[in-house]
Every structure is written in structure tokens, then in C-alpha cells.
Amino acid sequence: MNDNAQKNAAAGKPRRNYQLMSDEIIASLNGTTPTMLLHCCCAPCSTYVLEYLSRYFRITAYAFNPNIYPEEEFYKRRSEQERLISQMEFENPVGFIGEEYESELFYQAVRGLEHTGERGARCYECYKLRLARTAQTARRLGFDYFTTTLSISPLKNADWLNEIGASLEGDGLKYFYSDFKKRSGFKRSTELCRQYCIYRQNYCGCVFSAKEAEERQQKKAAETQNGQ
Secondary structure (H helix, E strand, O other), X not given: OOHXXXXXXXXXXXXXXXXXXXXXXXXXXXXXXXXXXXXXXXXXXXXXXXXXXXXXXXXXXXXXXXOOOOHHHHHHXXXXXXXXHHHOOOOOOEEEEEOOOOHHHHHXXXXXXXXXXXXXXXXXXXXXXXXXXXXXXXXXXXXXXXXXXXXXXXXXXXXXXHHHHHHHOEOOEEEOOXXXXXXXXXXXXXXXXXXXXOOOOOOOOOHHHHHHHHHHHHHHHHHHHHHO
16 A cells, blocks of 8 residues: 555545545636546446546547456457447547557566555556556647546545546646546446446456456355355
């Protein structure tokens, strides 16, 4: 866990209201429509976030996810992301940038943390890797804002994501604070997935989360069998 996150938890500090912070950023736009590079982890998580943010920003969806395993899964998710963008209707046009498969970057970032478990230090380093590349790309291409869809998942730590994102803004680039699962955002994402027949995976993406998901399924199957 990040040192600051540990200290805040130990001190019992209240969590920040990131949805309120989102509202304040949107209100500050005063009717303008800035550009945003939106890191998209997958199509399911992108559905509601794109619907919501495209009202206020000119978005380019950015698929940089070197954590995805295996390679075929990476390209399947990237292709599904492109399909979603081509079929959804937005208030402002949405573009797309898809990076190629760079799994070695992920394995370098989490070396020594392979077995820390989902929502642990391994995930924190994965967040840092993807958000840092997003900020770097946004700055190079001259975007006004950047953020990530990751906070829509109930399994992702919004405090960590926003802390990392805030540390990366500067030089004219702003970070958009978020907790997209709020105000029924996650529920809306599942509705949109059904509407557009979006492929949904049963694990976060990396080989470690895939193994953990498989172990959970095997345990559940065994418990069901023993209960019969």
C-alpha cells in the first residue's frame, strides 16, 4: 500500500468525496468543452463513463493496458472497446487511441509483488503504470484533462487512483477526479453492456487475477458439490 494511504487509514481520516469534486470541475468549465484523454481499461467499464463525460468533454479513449493476459484477450478487449465507441451515440464525438501489446512493462512494474493479491500493492503499481503513460501521452498530444475509467469498478481503490492521478498533473494538464461507481454509475454500466451486447470478462485482466478468479470458481464449485 502507498505510504500516504496507510497513514490516512491509520489516522482515520475521512475519504474525499470524488463525485463532488467531479461536479465542481464540470461546473468550473462554464459551458466550454475541453479535451480529455480517458484511459479505458475495457469496454464494460467505459460504457457509463463515456456516456457521462462526453456531455462535457471532447474525449479520446486511450487503451493502454499492458497488464492484460493473454495476448489474445488483450486484442479482444481492445477490439470490443473500438466497437463500443463506433456504436454508442455521444453528445460530443469520441476518438480512440489503442496501444499495442507491451506486457513486459507490466511484469517489470510488479516484480516482487506477483503474489500480493488483488487490491494490494501489485494493483497499486499497475494503476501507477497505466496512469503515468496516460498523463505522458495526454501532455505530449496537448490534452486539457486526463483520467481513467478504473474507478467505476467496486473492486478498484478510488483513493489510490485519484492520489496517483493528482500527482501526475501539471504543465497545463489537469487531472479529473472521479469515483464513477457513484450515483448508480456501475449499475448504469451493466445496463449499457446489455444494450450493446458487450463482452464481459470474469477477471480483472492480468495473469495473477485470472488465476485468482479460477481458484474462486473452483472453491465455489467444490462448496456447491459438497452441499448437494
